[in-house]
Amino acid sequence: MTRFLNALRDGVGFDILLVGAALLFLLALAGAPLVYNVLMSFQQVDMFTLGVLFRPFVGFDNYVAVVQQPEFWMVTRNTLVFVFGSMTGQFVLGFALALFFAQDFPGASTIRGLFLVSWVMPGLVVGAIWSWILAGDFGVLNVILKSLGIIQNNVFWKSDPNFSIWAVIIANIWLGLAFNMLLLSVGLAAIPRDLYEAAELDGANAFQRFWTITLPMMRSTIGAVLSLGLIGTLQQFDLFPALTEGGPANTSNVAGFWSWQLSFQLYDFAKGATVSVMMFLLVLFASVIYVRSTRHEVRG
Amino acid sequence: MTAQIELIDIDKHYGNFHALKNVSLTIDKGSFVALVGPSGCGKSTLLRSIAGLETITSGRMTIAGKEMTGVPPRHRDIAMVFQSYALYPHMTVEENLTYSLRLHGVSKADARKKAAEVAATTGLSELLSRYPRQLSGGQRQRVAMGRAIIRNPKAFLFDEPLSNLDAALRVQMRKEIRALHDRLGATSVYVTHDQIEAMTMADWVVVMRAGIIEQQGRPLDLYDKPVNRFVAGFIGSPAMNFLPGRIADSGNSVVLDGGGSLPLARNVEPGRTVIAGVRPEHLQVRGDDANFHLEVGVVESTGSATYLTSRDGNFQLVQSERTQLASGDRVGLGIDPTRVHLFDPETGIAL
Amino acid sequence: MTRTYTPWFLLVVALALAAVYLFPLYWMYVTSLKTGSEIFANPPTFWPREPNPDIYPETWARRTMPVFLLNSVIIAGGITAITVILGTGCAYVLARYRNVWIDIGLFCVLMLQVLPASVMVTPLFVGFNQIGLLNYPRTAVVLAAAAKAMPFFVVLVRATFMSVPRELEEAALVDGNSRVGAFFSIVLPLARNGILVCAILTFMSAFGEYIYSKSIIQSPSLQPASVGLSGFLGPNSTDWSSIMAYSAIYVTPILLVFVILQRRIVSGLTSGALK
Numbered sequence: 001m002t003r004f005l006n007a008l009r010d011g012v013g014f015d016i017l018l019v020g021a022a023l024l025f026l027l028a029l030a031g032a033p034l035v036y037n038v039l040m041s042f043q044q045v046d047m048f049t050l051g052v053l054f055r056p057f058v059g060f061d062n063y064v065a066v067v068q069q070p071e072f073w074m075v076t077r078n079t080l081v082f083v084f085g086s087m088t089g090q091f092v093l094g095f096a097l098a099l100f101f102a103q104d105f106p107g108a109s110t111i112r113g114l115f116l117v118s119w120v121m122p123g124l125v126v127g128a129i130w131s132w133i134l135a136g137d138f139g140v141l142n143v144i145l146k147s148l149g150i151i152q153n154n155v156f157w158k159s160d161p162n163f164s165i166w167a168v169i170i171a172n173i174w175l176g177l178a179f180n181m182l183l184l185s186v187g188l189a190a191i192p193r194d195l196y197e198a199a200e201l202d203g204a205n206a207f208q209r210f211w212t213i214t215l216p217m218m219r220s221t222i223g224a225v226l227s228l229g230l231i232g233t234l235q236q237f238d239l240f241p242a243l244t245e246g247g248p249a250n251t252s253n254v255a256g257f258w259s260w261q262l263s264f265q266l267y268d269f270a271k272g273a274t275v276s277v278m279m280f281l282l283v284l285f286a287s288v289i290y291v292r293s294t295r296h297e298v299r300g
Numbered sequence: 301m302t303a304q305i306e307l308i309d310i311d312k313h314y315g316n317f318h319a320l321k322n323v324s325l326t327i328d329k330g331s332f333v334a335l336v337g338p339s340g341c342g343k344s345t346l347l348r349s350i351a352g353l354e355t356i357t358s359g360r361m362t363i364a365g366k367e368m369t370g371v372p373p374r375h376r377d378i379a380m381v382f383q384s385y386a387l388y389p390h391m392t393v394e395e396n397l398t399y400s401l402r403l404h405g406v407s408k409a410d411a412r413k414k415a416a417e418v419a420a421t422t423g424l425s426e427l428l429s430r431y432p433r434q435l436s437g438g439q440r441q442r443v444a445m446g447r448a449i450i451r452n453p454k455a456f457l458f459d460e461p462l463s464n465l466d467a468a469l470r471v472q473m474r475k476e477i478r479a480l481h482d483r484l485g486a487t488s489v490y491v492t493h494d495q496i497e498a499m500t501m502a503d504w505v506v507v508m509r510a511g512i513i514e515q516q517g518r519p520l521d522l523y524d525k526p527v528n529r530f531v532a533g534f535i536g537s538p539a540m541n542f543l544p545g546r547i548a549d550s551g552n553s554v555v556l557d558g559g560g561s562l563p564l565a566r567n568v569e570p571g572r573t574v575i576a577g578v579r580p581e582h583l584q585v586r587g588d589d590a591n592f593h594l595e596v597g598v599v600e601s602t603g604s605a606t607y608l609t610s611r612d613g614n615f616q617l618v619q620s621e622r623t624q625l626a627s628g629d630r631v632g633l634g635i636d637p638t639r640v641h642l643f644d645p646e647t648g649i650a651l
Numbered sequence: 652m653t654r655t656y657t658p659w660f661l662l663v664v665a666l667a668l669a670a671v672y673l674f675p676l677y678w679m680y681v682t683s684l685k686t687g688s689e690i691f692a693n694p695p696t697f698w699p700r701e702p703n704p705d706i707y708p709e710t711w712a713r714r715t716m717p718v719f720l721l722n723s724v725i726i727a728g729g730i731t732a733i734t735v736i737l738g739t740g741c742a743y744v745l746a747r748y749r750n751v752w753i754d755i756g757l758f759c760v761l762m763l764q765v766l767p768a769s770v771m772v773t774p775l776f777v778g779f780n781q782i783g784l785l786n787y788p789r790t791a792v793v794l795a796a797a798a799k800a801m802p803f804f805v806v807l808v809r810a811t812f813m814s815v816p817r818e819l820e821e822a823a824l825v826d827g828n829s830r831v832g833a834f835f836s837i838v839l840p841l842a843r844n845g846i847l848v849c850a851i852l853t854f855m856s857a858f859g860e861y862i863y864s865k866s867i868i869q870s871p872s873l874q875p876a877s878v879g880l881s882g883f884l885g886p887n888s889t890d891w892s893s894i895m896a897y898s899a900i901y902v903t904p905i906l907l908v909f910v911i912l913q914r915r916i917v918s919g920l921t922s923g924a925l926k
């Protein structure tokens with residue numbers, strides 16, 4: 001007993017205690033549910049079997065049923081559009097802003113920091129604000145676009161099937177833009193100034209400097225930012241209930257929200273679990289990229 | 301003299317890497333022991349094993365007669381001065397000094413009194429209420445020293461404590477540390493990669509390489525009687541010159557492969573191939589009775605001494621007088637036979 | 652334009668960019684202050700003609716915001732407490748050592764950071780239902796959301812611990828402290844600021860937690876403010892002034908904390924998320 005206490009006070013027991021408590025917690029509340037999810041996706045889950053662990057196994061029936069749902073392909077397509085649209089917007093705008101704020105002028109870092117407010121705001125509130133801005137009849141975005149002559153008639157962002165997914169993408173770009181910019185700024189700041197000076201002496205113009213110095217030097221940062229963006233986009237949920245609820249007619253529905261709808265609005269937990277397993281596979285793919293790009297972080 | 305620290309057959313592995321190989325060392329009470337060796341040879345590992353910061357893989361260790369296996373650092377009663385000083389940034393100088401006393405339950409008043417005494421001996425009296433970031437490098441070094449001496453521990457461990465100071469301060473602190481050691485009657489183990497520091501400060505020098513102790517002894521003994529080519533090359537600055545050759549038939553001189561010969565003060569088995577070692581400071585420029593000749597490459601003078609490097613770059617000599625020699629000159633060199641070292645070409649062991 | 656004016660020109664552009672970017676926030680406040688007819692005016696007014704702050708107390712009372720906000724504070728506090736208590740120790744160990752086990756642990760944590768809440772909510776709900784935790788819905792949400800928040804916290808705080816020199820802790824050990832004592836008297840005080848910033852970040856994002864609360868908490872008296880907001884928000888909502896007033900009341904505290912701690916939050920994030 002005293003040996004045990006001594007190990008806690010002076011030896012690795014202390015480390016094991018600290019890391020063990022956290023890992024057990026995570027195992028119970030993240031690892032176990034993940035396994036359970038896979039289990040449920042092969043079971044028949046209904047109101048009668050909800051409370052028991054051993055339910056009838058149905059093999060791949062749930063998967064077949066999910067794929068045969070009429071909205072399946074629509075949701076898949078939307079998920080991809082949402083992911084690529086959001087990531088492209090966040091990354092391109094974020095990079096442009098990062099380059100701009102890398103210039104030397106008074107207040108640069110403070111103003112850049114202000115951009116990050118979007119990141120700390122509750123997703124639902126962001127969704128609410130954008131829902132109002134994007135409103136069809138009285139939304140301010142339509143007014144601005146019309147006065148600029150870009151559109152002639154009001155765009156019904158949230159209720160037009162052609163635009164509904166883009167309404168969520170616009171809000172999501174706004175939400176994730178600042179974080180992208182911040183991380184890219186860190187990467188930019190880490191490039192030694194004298195490299196640019198040397199290139200300038202060698203006669204490279206601003207564009208060539210960007211291609212031959214900035215981009216290659218930012219490779220690992222860009223990898224990390226893109227994979228974090230992918231992960232963040234796949235995690236986005238709150239904007240959907242606030243903006244479109246996946247509608248109209250699933251034209252703005254994505255895997256995460258669909259899975260939730262199946263479970264919590266249709267109480268079809270088996271299908272909900274099945275969709276989330278499919279989504280998990282997508283996330284797994286994203287995280288492999290993420291871990292690869294941050295491996296230098298892991299190694300230190 | 302009694303042993304204060306005793307290491308018996310210490311082994312240390314980091315995973316597959318064998319950092320300390322069968323190290324045995326006895327450190328007498330009151331002695332000042334220096335551990336020297338090239339970077340990565342395991343000096344810090346050995347020191348940290350004594351402190352209990354690393355667990356040794358096998359072997360035994362006693363401090364003041366007490367078995368130390370499995371004893372955590374706080375029960376070993378040793379003090380350590382780190383290369384980075386490791387001053388607690390969120391504590392004032394006084395709090396840094398008294399931290400260990402407070403941990404050992406010394407009353408606040410006593411601790412303050414003790415801190416004032418230590419501050420007086422280390423010249424920190426004016427700085428007690430400052431934070432480490434408000435101190436110069438030399439002052440930080442003193443706080444680190446003060447934090448060690450305030451406790452009167454069984455041994456002091458130093459890990460390259462002077463390497464962050466400039467050259468002048470380093471020479472001064474060298475003397476101060478040694479003086480402090482003598483005044484306190486302490487036992488000190490001092491890690492350095494600077495062999496001058498080791499030679500000037502220590503009573504006993506331990507030369508390490510790749511996890512093993514190559515040789516240990518009094519500083520001048522290491523200089524005069526290195527047991528192998530590695531120690532011979534490591535101790536002394538500039539480093540010893542090594543010349544391949546063969547013992548003459550007479551047995552009392554070495555015929556050098558590069559031409560010329562060196563006299564020996566004893567008889568060695570004739571015909572044997574050897575490496576002869578001669579220290580740069582033991583060579584004299586001679587005329588007719590030169591032992592061998594050399595073409596001068598670079599001449600550098602510091603004012604007090606002149607350093608000559610041969611044209612091929614692998615031979616050095618030191619002259620205490622000014623010389624007229626210039627690059628390209630051919631110079632004849634001679635040496636006192638008692639100053640010539642011989643090593644086995646294969647094993648490097650001294651003959 | 653001469654060289655000396657360039658920085659000021661850039662400053663003006665930067666302010667303009669910030670204004671465009673932060674326009675949605677401005678629009679939230681402005682809309683909340685508009686009267687019913689002005690909201691639907693065409694063209695819209697960019698400054699309310701007759702600012703009407705009465706909407707705030709009205710929304711506050713009609714939407715039972717005190718109850719919702721109190722629940723948000725309780726839930727976010729619980730999430731933050733669990734995350735900080737368990738996550739700090741874990742981050743410390745992951746920062747202190749360098750070996751295969753640590754790499755594996757770190758890999759697990761990074762993996763968990765990646766899991767979307769929408770993937771986890773179904774099995775968590777069914778699991779909680781089976782063990783009866785749904786009878787304590789706020790506790791259930793706290794547990795679920797803490798597991799979601801912890802990986803990110805661990806990654807950020809680990810970076811903070813890595814910046815505390817290992818030798819300081821070793822000096823404390825040699826000076827006579829135990830591992831536990833050195834952790835609390837040396838390592839923690841030095842990492843305090845970083846941990847605090849990360850705790851605040853955790854609290855802020857937990858304060859906006861939605862999906863778990865929406866799925867798990869049925870009783871309106873236990874729901875947090877995000878669920879309260881979703882109650883009158885949807886594709887066809889029209890009561891914009893009270894939605895915006897509700898939103899403004901909800902986010903203003905977060906925005907204030909953010910603006911005050913902006914520098915620290917930004918540096919804490921950059922050191923942890925990318926290195």
Ligand SMILES: Nc1ncnc2c1ncn2[C@@H]1O[C@H](COP(=O)(O)OP(=O)(O)OP(=O)(O)O)[C@@H](O)[C@H]1O
Nearest residue numbers: 314317319337338339340341342343344345346493
């Ligand atoms: N934690 C560790 N894990 C693996 N290998 C280590 C570790 N610490 C030290 N080593 C290895 O052990 C060997 C000895 O290291 P040590 O720090 O004792 O060298 P040193 O003699 O103090 O060198 P220096 O003069 O550069 O300080 C080195 O090769 C080092 O790479």
Ligand SMILES: [Mg+2]
Nearest residue numbers: 343344345459
């Ligand atoms: Mg070392």
